[in-house]
Amino acid sequence: MKKFIxxxxxxxxxxxxxxxxTQSEEDIDKDKTYNWRLVTSWPKNYPGLGMAPERIADxxxxxxxxxxxxxxxxxxxxVPAFGVxxxxxSGAHQMGHSGGYFWKGKVPAAQFFTSVPxxxxxxEINSWVNHGxxxxxWREIYEPFNIYPIPAGNTGTQMFGWFNKExxxxxxxxxxxxxxxxxxxxxxxxxxxxPVTLPGGELYTALQTxxxxxxxxxxPYNDLTFxxxxxxxxYYYPGWHEPGPMLELLINIDAWNxxxxxxxxxxxxATKAVNQDxxxxxxxxxxxxxxxxxxxHGVELRKLPDDxxxxxxxxxxxxxxxxxKEDETIAKVYxxxxxxxxxxxxxxxxxxxxxxxxxxx
Amino acid sequence: MKKFIxxxxxxxxxxxxxxxxTQSEEDIDKDKTYNWRLVTSWPKNYPGLGMAPERIADxxxxxxxxxxxxxxxxxxxxVPAFGVxxxxxSGAHQMGHSGGYFWKGKVPAAQFFTSVPxxxxxxEINSWVNHGxxxxxWREIYEPFNIYPIPAGNTGTQMFGWFNKExxxxxxxxxxxxxxxxxxxxxxxxxxxxPVTLPGGELYTALQTxxxxxxxxxxPYNDLTFxxxxxxxxYYYPGWHEPGPMLELLINIDAWNxxxxxxxxxxxxATKAVNQDxxxxxxxxxxxxxxxxxxxHGVELRKLPDDxxxxxxxxxxxxxxxxxKEDETIAKVYxxxxxxxxxxxxxxxxxxxxxxxxxxx
Numbered sequence: 207m208k209k210f211i212x213x214x215x216x217x218x219x220x221x222x223x224x225x226x227x228t229q230s231e232e233d234i235d236k237d238k239t240y241n242w243r244l245v246t247s248w249p250k251n252y253p254g255l256g257m258a259p260e261r262i263a264d265x266x267x268x269x270x271x272x273x274x275x276x277x278x279x280x281x282x283x284x285v286p287a288f289g290v291x292x293x294x295x296s297g298a299h300q301m302g303h304s305g306g307y308f309w310k311g312k313v314p315a316a317q318f319f320t321s322v323p324x325x326x327x328x329x330e331i332n333s334w335v336n337h338g339x340x341x342x343x344w345r346e347i348y349e350p351f352n353i354y355p356i357p358a359g360n361t362g363t364q365m366f367g368w369f370n371k372e373x374x375x376x377x378x379x380x381x382x383x384x385x386x387x388x389x390x391x392x393x394x395x396x397x398x399x400x401p402v403t404l405p406g407g408e409l410y411t412a413l414q415t416x417x418x419x420x421x422x423x424x425x426p427y428n429d430l431t432f433x434x435x436x437x438x439x440x441y442y443y444p445g446w447h448e449p450g451p452m453l454e455l456l457i458n459i460d461a462w463n464x465x466x467x468x469x470x471x472x473x474x475x476a477t478k479a480v481n482q483d484x485x486x487x488x489x490x491x492x493x494x495x496x497x498x499x500x501x502x503h504g505v506e507l508r509k510l511p512d513d514x515x516x517x518x519x520x521x522x523x524x525x526x527x528x529x530x531k532e533d534e535t536i537a538k539v540y541x542x543x544x545x546x547x548x549x550x551x552x553x554x555x556x557x558x559x560x561x562x563x564x565x566x567x
Numbered sequence: 568m569k570k571f572i573x574x575x576x577x578x579x580x581x582x583x584x585x586x587x588x589t590q591s592e593e594d595i596d597k598d599k600t601y602n603w604r605l606v607t608s609w610p611k612n613y614p615g616l617g618m619a620p621e622r623i624a625d626x627x628x629x630x631x632x633x634x635x636x637x638x639x640x641x642x643x644x645x646v647p648a649f650g651v652x653x654x655x656x657s658g659a660h661q662m663g664h665s666g667g668y669f670w671k672g673k674v675p676a677a678q679f680f681t682s683v684p685x686x687x688x689x690x691e692i693n694s695w696v697n698h699g700x701x702x703x704x705w706r707e708i709y710e711p712f713n714i715y716p717i718p719a720g721n722t723g724t725q726m727f728g729w730f731n732k733e734x735x736x737x738x739x740x741x742x743x744x745x746x747x748x749x750x751x752x753x754x755x756x757x758x759x760x761x762p763v764t765l766p767g768g769e770l771y772t773a774l775q776t777x778x779x780x781x782x783x784x785x786x787p788y789n790d791l792t793f794x795x796x797x798x799x800x801x802y803y804y805p806g807w808h809e810p811g812p813m814l815e816l817l818i819n820i821d822a823w824n825x826x827x828x829x830x831x832x833x834x835x836x837a838t839k840a841v842n843q844d845x846x847x848x849x850x851x852x853x854x855x856x857x858x859x860x861x862x863x864h865g866v867e868l869r870k871l872p873d874d875x876x877x878x879x880x881x882x883x884x885x886x887x888x889x890x891x892k893e894d895e896t897i898a899k900v901y902x903x904x905x906x907x908x909x910x911x912x913x914x915x916x917x918x919x920x921x922x923x924x925x926x927x928x
Contacts, residue, residue, distance in 0.1 A: 236632065265836055269630055271597065271829035324926055327919055329690060329723075329850060336844065337851035362690075363918040425918065444921035468632040472833075475626055479839035483697065489690060490698035490907075493914035507917060515925045546851075553854035555927060556868060557724040557786065558688055560805035562920055564876045565685050566912065 236466045240274040244301040245294070247287040247308065250280025254428060254488055258359040258453065258480050259303040265476035266469075274469055276301065294456040295351045302456040303358060306344075307388050313351070314529060315539040319344050321451035323389055323522035326547055328360040328450035328485050330554075334546040335452070343539050354462045356477045358455035359484035362492070364445035365429065366510060367422035368413060368438035376514055385409060385421040389525055390447030396521045397514075406432070413437040422447065426495035427488060435499055440508045446518055453484075597827045601635040605662035606655070608648040608669065611641025615789055615849055619720040619814065619841050620664040626837035627830075635830055637662065655817040656712045663817035664719060667705075668749050674712070675890060676900040680705050682812035684750055684883035687908055689721040689811035689846050691915075695907040696813070704900050715823045717838045719816035720845035723853070725806035726790065727871060728783035729774060729799035737875055746770060746782040750886055751808030757882045758875075767793070774798040783808065787856035788849060796860055801869045807879055814845075 244263060248256035263276035279299075281287035290302035291309050306316035318325070319340070326334060334340040335357050348355050371382060380398035391401030402418055412418045414437040421438075422445070423429050435441070455477050462470065499505040530540035605624060609617035624637035640660075642648035651663035652670045667677035679686075680701070687695060695701040696718050709716050732743060741759035752762030763779055773779045775798040782799075783806070784790050796802070816838050823831065860866040891901035 265832065268832040269829055269836060271827075327922070329846065332843065333847040333850035336847040363922045365918070426914070443917040444925055445918065446922060446925060449919075449922050449926070466632075468630055471626065471629040475630060475836055475840045478843060479836045482693065482839060482843040485690065486694040486697040489694035489911065489914075492918070493910045496914050496917070497910060509917075509921065512928075516928070519925070549854045549858060550850065551927065553787070553850075553857050554923070556804040556857070556870075557726070557806070557853070558810075559923055559927065560870065561688070561724045561807060561810050562915070562923075564805055564807060564880070565810070566916060566920065567873075567877070 234464070234466045236468070237273070238466075239272070240465070240469070242274065242276045242300040242461070243284065244276050244278045244303060245284050245290050245299045246278065246302065247281050247290050247304040250278075250283065252280075253431065254361065254424070254484060254491075255359070255453065256280065257487075258484050259301075259455075261480045261483065262303075262358065262455065262473075262476050265479065266472055269472045269476065270469060274472070278303075291351070291353070291456065294458050295353055297352070297458045297460055300458050300461040303453065304456065305451060305453050306355075307451075310388070313347055314532065315343075315347050315536045317389065318539050318543045319355070319357075319452060319454065321448040322526060322543075323393055323447045323449075324519050325449055325543070326550070328362050328452070330547070330550050331360070331450050331452050332357065332481070333550065334543065338546045339542055340546070343542060347535055347539065348456075349459070352459045354457045354459050356455040356457070356474060357452050357481050358477050359453040359481055361424055361448075361451055361488050362485055363425075363450060364422065364448040365425050366442040366445050366447070367420055368429070368434040369420040369440045369442055369508075370413065370416070370438050371419045372440065373442065373508070373510060373514060375511060376517055379514065382420060383418045385412070385418050386447065388447070389522065390422070392525055393447070393518050393521045396525070397517060410434065410437050425488065425492045426499055427491040430495040430499055435503045435505045439506065441499070441505050442508045442510055444510070444515075446510075446515060446522075452481075595825070595827045597829070598634070599827075600633075601826070601830070603635065603637045603661040603822070604645065605637050605639045605664060606645050606651050606660045607639065607663065608642050608651050608665040611639075611644065613641075614792065615722065615785070615845065615852075616720065616814065617641065618848075619845050620816075622841045622844065623664075623719065623816065623834075623837050626840065627833055630833045630837065631830060635833070639664075652712070652714070652817065655819050656714055658713070658819045658821055661819050661822040664814065665817065666812060666814050667716075668812075671749070674708055675893065676704075676708050676897045678750065679900050679904045680716070680718075680813060680815065682809040683887060683904075684754055684808045684810075685880050686810055686904070687911070689723050689813070691908070691911050692721070692811050692813050693718065693842070694911065695904065699907045700903055701907070704903060708896055708900065709817075710820070713820045715818045715820050717816040717818070717835060718813050718842050719838050720814035720842055722785055722809075722812055722849050723846055724786075724811060725783065725809040726786050727803040727806050727808070728781055729790070729795045730781040730801045730803055730869075731774065731777070731799050732780045733801065734803065734869070734871060734875060736872060737878055740875065743781060744779045746773070746779050747808065749808070750883065751783070753886055754808070754879050754882045757886070758878060771795065771798050786849065786853045787860055788852040791856040791860055796864045796866050800867065802860065802866050803869050803871055805871070805876075807871075807876060807883075813842075 244259050246259050259278045263278050266274050285293040290304045293299045294302040305320045307320040309316045344355050382399040385402045385404045394401045409421045530537045605620050607620050620639045624639050627635050646654040651665045654660045655663040666681045668681040670677045705716050743760040746763045746765045755762045770782045891898045
C-alpha cells in the first residue's frame, strides 16, 4: 500500500510539474477553472476547528464567482488526520488544514506557529506572525517541504481540562495519568505525571473507566458536546499549555504557483478573514457553553494552584531552551518568538491587561 | 453652498435609483467594471487608522482582478472628516471609513459599535459583533440612513494619555483641562475636570503652551510620531475610555445593492481581513514604540490610581444607563452589549485573563 502511495505521488508530481515548472506569470490562463482538494485533521464539519476549511472554501468559491472550487475532506476520508502535511507536501492534495505542532517530529520549530506553553495569546501570535517577522520564518521552514502556510484559525486560550483528582499541590501531579499531547505532556512528565496519548473519541470512556485521571481538550464549547462534565468532577484552568493555538492552511507550492494572482490573493484574504472568524466564534460560544456547564450542569471550576503553575512554567522554559539548542533553525524561530513575547507582554501589561484588571475589580 | 449640495445629492440619488431600484439579481451585469470613491475621517495615509481603507481598496482591486477600483480620499479632500456619514448616506460617495462614535448626535447607539468606557476589548467586540448579535443590530440602526456598515479595524486598548499634572487622587481631576472626546469627556466632566475638543494637529502646541493640562490620543505608535513626549511629563494608563475601538466601513445601500454577489463578498472579506490586520499592526508597532518612548526618550509611565479608576467606572455606568433610557433602540443595543460583556468577562477571567496573570507573575 505504501509503495502504491509513493508511486501515485511520483506520478502526480511529475504530472503537475509539466504544468508548473516552466510556467511564467504570462503563461497562466487567468480564466481557467480550478477544482482543488483540501484534506484536514478534523472530523468532517467538526464545530469550530472543522468549520474553518469549509468557510475558506465557500468564500473562495463566492469571491472567484465559481472559478475555483475547493472540496473539503474530513480526517480519514482521503488521508489520516496526521497524514495532512505529507499529502500536501507531495502534491497528492493541493491543500490541507491542520495544526503545526502535529509535525514536531519532522519540523520541530513548527510548534511555535501553533502554541507553546506560557507562550503567545491569540492576538499576540497574530501580531508576531503578521507584523513581527513570524510569517517569513514560518514560510522559510516549510519551504523545503514544498508547502506554503497561511494562518487559519485560533481557538483562544484553552482550558487545562477535566479532572477526577483534585490538584492542591505539586504532590498531586505525581502519578497523574492525563491525556495531554505535545510539549504540555513533556512538562507534565517532568513534574511527575504520566502523559497519555489518546484520540478525542476515546476520552470520555477513558475518563469514566479510570484509564485516565484527567484530560485536556479545547474549551467549554467543544468540551460540552463531548459530555466530559458527566465523566469528570473538576474543570481546571488556565490552559497554560495552549494559550492561543493558531491553525494552518497548507498549500502545495507547485499548485500555489500555478494560480493566477487574483486567486492567490482571494485564498490569502479568505483565510485571514476565517482566522479571525474562528476566534470570534469560539469566544462567543465558549462563553455561552461555560454558562451552561456551570449553571445547568453544576460543573465545579477550579484554578490550578500558584505553585503548580510556577513549576510548570519553569519546566516549560527549560524544555523550550533545550529544544532551541537542537539546531540553528529552531534557535532562530525561538529567538524571534521569545523576543516578541517579552516586548508584547510588557506592552500588554500597561494596555489591555491593566484595563481588564480595572474592569474586573 | 448647502443648497447646492442638497440639489447635487438629490440629482445623484435620482440618477442612481434608475439603475438600482428596479434591479433584480439577474439584471446585474457580472462583468461591469466599477470605480468607487471612499471618503475617510483620517489624513491621507495616516499610519494605522488611515492605512486600513487603502488596504481594503488594494485587496478589492487585486481579488476582483481589476473589475473594481476604489479611490481613497483623506479627510477634507472631498468631504470634511466628520462629513463622511452624510456623504455615504446621500450617495454622494459610495463608501466611507470612520468611527461610529462620531455620529452620536445623529445615531447615539452607534457609540457601542466603536467603544464605550469600561466596555469590550478588541477580541470581545469582534465576537459580539460577528457572533453575538451585534452586527444585526448595527445594520438595523444604520439602515434608515441608507448605510450598510462593516467592522473595519481596531487600535486595541488605547492609553489614557499625556499629562503635565500628576494624578494622585480624585482631587487632581478637579479643574483638569484635558482633550478627551465622547463619553470619556462626559465622565471627566462629572468627575470635576474640563473636557476640551481639539483636532489632533493642535494638541502638541496646546500641551506645550499650557492651554490644556493633558490629552488622550491613541497609543505609543501614533503618539510617538506626534512627539507628545516632548510636551508632556507623564504617560498615564490604562485607557479605560476606549478599551477596544472598532472602526467602520460605510457603504451606501443603493450602491451596495447594485453590485454582483462576488464583489459584495470580496468587499466583506477584504474588510474582515483588514479589521484583524490593523489590530495586528498596532500591537506590533505599539510595543516597539513603547520601548523607544521609555528607553530612548525616558518617558515616565504612570498607572491611574485605583480610586480614580473606580470613580470613573461608576460615572461611566451611570452615563450609559441614562443614555439607554433615551429611546428603545439605544436600550436594545445597550442590553445586548451589556449582556455580552457580563458573560464574556466571566469567561475571560478563567481563560485568557487567568493565563496572562500566571504568565506575568
